[in-house]
Amino acid sequence: MDDGFLQQFTSLFSEFDVLAAFWVNIQLTFYSAILALIIGTLLATMRISPVPSLRWAGSTYVTLLRNTPLTIIMVFSVLGLWGQLGITLSPDFTTNFFRLAVLALSVYHAAFVCEALRSGVNTVPVGQAEAARAIGLSFWPAARLIILPQAFRGSVAPLGNVLIALTKNSTVASAAGVAEASGLMKTMIEFRPDVILAIFLTFALGFVIIVVPVGLATTSLSRRLAVAR
Amino acid sequence: MRRGRLVLALAAAATLTLAGCSSGDGGDDADAGSTSEATEETGGAEGTIKIGIKFDQPGLGYQDGSEYTGFDVDVAKFVAGELGYGEDQIEWVQAPSAQRETLLQNGQVDMIFATYSITDKRKEVVSFGGPYFVAGQDLLVAADDDSISGPEDLEGKNLCSVTGSTSAQRIKDEYAAGTNLLEQPGYAECVTALTAGTVDAVTTDDIILAGLAAVPANEGKVKVVGNPFSEENYGVGIAKDSENCEAINEAITKMIDDGTWQELLDKNVGASGYKANEELNPPTPDACA
């Protein structure tokens, strides 16, 4: 039984390029994480800013994006942005969908980054803001120098959760026509329905290998960066 | 509710050929699975037959309001009728492509009519009755597009198909390597991109395309090219070594001979002017293994 299983694993790897598919997921995750962090930070700043319309825009964005299933956003990105509006992000056909998928993943997870940062901001004592004001800092310097750095440190754990969710949600990119792990998994099952369990284990373990280090890293990072109070 | 059905089923069993059918069901379950009890109870004794169809393929298998329509559905009704099940004894179950073998193996359905091509690979795990239709891979293009008459013309064009389908890859491998391939979760998404002009063609089996083209909202906007370049034999999926195979084949032969087959085809997918490939259709069912 064990022998047969090992054989199935090796034959699967030789037949299909599983690693290449996972590499696509890692790339999707990498670019989306950066873009989502940028958009999310911007949103979090908007939500604590002095300008009412910015606060409104920030919270509207979060409300809309956070509450829509990613699959739908992904489909809108491809069928809406590209299909109907004709927006192309790259002259290369395949790269275009990769970027559309990154865009969809980013705008979706940015809402969660914003929420994570908000919960981080919640951990910053009011006294910090008061002190910042007292030494004459206006909103932006106070946010940039005092509040957000502490908020980032306080929100490492929730941000880690967002990153992990993003890694796994990168499988939804198959809905945007990007050939990644979940798409390959479907293809492999179609070709080899007999070794279905081996296929699942391969992919599940693949994600464990990617995600667990991220989880452990953010856990230890959140402990190391925690502001002792 | 369930009890009511049971009573009804028992009454029916006494009069119809149902008794024979359900014992047949029991037999193949015993052959196919190690633990057949659960399936036996839900399959035969209640007097309903569970038929797997597509729910989302207009013209073939589609949930239209509170009922089910399409060519596959109508053929299924006919075959089930020949097996002794009235329309109210049919329980429709959604059978998406990737799950068809599992549904049969798990005993979640008794028969599958869901654009199910007979292949040797699939025959290793399930059995087939039929074929009841021979489809071929074809292209769906915009109604005013005359530049595409076959897969060779797709060089440099955008082609849409569903995720994990081999049909689009075949075009890239065998006909036009420079085809841009877009994979979508469903054909309806592909058609949306086609009518918007961002893809040039959608590919899959001709009858599926015809079904999409026959949707009222798409009428006059898209057309099937009508130059099929593969052969897909749609069979009736049944559990491995099911004893229903012969009866299913007899039903299909009868349906073709008495003209019902043509009638059902025209009714369901004929609206866009689609005609089935006449060299291969109607097919003769294969001998049961």
Added chain:
Amino acid sequence: MSTLFDVPGPVARRRMVWANIGATIVVIGIGVWVLARLGAKGQLDPDLWTPFLTANPWTNYLIPGLIDTLTAAGISIVTAAVFGFVFGLGRLSASKAVRWISGTIVEFFRAVPVLLMMIFFYLGLGQMRILEPSDVPLVAVVLGLTFYNGSVFAELVRSGVHGLPRGQREAALAVGLRDGQSLRLVEVPQALIAMLPAIASQLVVILKDTALGVIITYPELLDAARRFGSGNGNILQALVVAALIFIVINYGLTRLADALAGRVGKRTAGKPRAEAPSLVVATGND
């Protein structure tokens, strides 16, 4: 209104007005362009939208789909909460073995995509034949959601406890509570309150993730909308309607959770935690 900035003065207010007008013009401009493009592609055709004003898509597709979505989500929320509480406490346990086992379980289920788990349970349960076949998709969806979201809850409980001021635990031990008692009676209740916004977001995640059930034949809202759209040539419109339903329900859920959080916060008397009054709440946004 906020400790972060002064109430804007007349000059700043005037500048804001102009900036708002500018931004509004840009947003409207983009909106008009999008609508124009969609109109040109025929997507605004009333024929594609009016079906949603009739009973058919609602009674036959959307409402049954929504009921299935809510059923799966409702069960999963309860089971995930139980799972999360058990293993969250397990991770904080004094026993090394319990901590290790809980940690492994939580980290594993946090790592595997929900979709993979759903498919696995779907096939596994189907082969074991211990359930009525028609129940398998629902159970698989619930199990997938439970293990993933439960492990997220566990993580929230743990990080919430770690985020508490050290004094809480010290005080609890000082008044003679044991480790477990301090955890159960002092730390976890406070941690839960602190993590309520994150928990509320997770509830929304559960509801949305039921949409993955579409892959394993679970007839939930997204599946129902796609089915309707396929046969009526208006799949984009159907998805818009489905998205709106999701947004409205999830928004309601969030507001409910917020209101609940406010009440729980009030119940814990004057100052629950001296250092965590939220700046965000102080700015009075939303």
